[in-house]
Amino acid sequence: MNFLRAKSLIAVIAFVFVLSLGSLFAADETINGAGASFPNPLYQKWALKYYKMNSIKVNYQSIGSGGGIKQIKAKTVNFGASDKPLKAEELNESGLIQFPMVMGGIVPVVNIKGIKAGDIKLNADTLVKIFSGKITNWKAPEIAKLNPGLKLPDKAISVVHRSDGSGSTWLLTNYFSKVSEDWKKNFGNDKVVEWPKGNFYGGKGNEGVASYVERLNGSIGYVEFAYAVQNKLSYISLQNKDGKYVIPSFEAFQAAAAGADWKNAPGFYVVLTDQAGAKSWPITGATFILIYKDQVNAQTAKTMLNYFNWCFENGDKMAEELHYVPMPKPVVEIVKEVWAKEVKTKGNAIWK
8 A cells, every 4th residue: 555655656746747847848938028019919919829839928018118128128028029119329238139020000099979980180280289288179270170061079188198108109209290390399209208287198008098088088099000990999080291181001001111211220220100102101100029139048039039930921911900011021031130140149140
């Protein structure tokens, strides 16, 4: 009996040991990332598909671009994500590289009773005045002039903005700074700005802004297009640089991205706001991945790059279904060349 008990005990210990080894190896196959909420719907979709195919888990936390930059610099994640590209000097100082993963659009969305998607037209000047607190009612003459025949309520405008450090805010305020000297002087272009006092509300992440707009009658906010579609929010029709009114769409984002010169941009620093073109959406941007040049664990780094490579090679259809614009194949090849040249462990190249 003692022999049998001992044998059973050994079997249990061996089983627990095997489970422990399995957990250890599973941990090696888990990649952690954090940052921009702009690409979050797509990143979650990619990660789920990849896990089903390869049993490799990609944990992505949608905490905003500012949080993603902080976490990668603190080395608490394998990769950071930001809609605000870092300039080459900052990348070099931190030992990082960045590369564009996908492109999309930030869209102003409204909750006005009886107003459907694309119904209300705004130009750059009017949009800036709303977000700077100078136009405070939907019956304002500036809005009425752009929308003859559209029944707008005599109602105060509630402005919903991001409360966290946000690449979406950075893209929006980059656009505002290009089209308005007044905005550039008084508010500037950053992940966080000092919003006016009054009827202004802060939401965390694209998710938070979408939720606020959905609940708050008379509101206007800004979200990545996938959030507008998923939450059935009414987006505006916005006048672009060529003077044409356009609605957000895959084709409009693609048109804005058409002239981007990725090859000659140090650190892939490209900003796609206020691009020329009759079909261009004015607030288009890329979202970027940030990783260290010097990787501590070669296996983890290779697993991570294999995942990003799979996204580039197999994720276009999923991106387009969510209205994101995939990176052009020539740009993807340049990205892989950077991986091969820059990403190393103890001086040895990881991507070959």
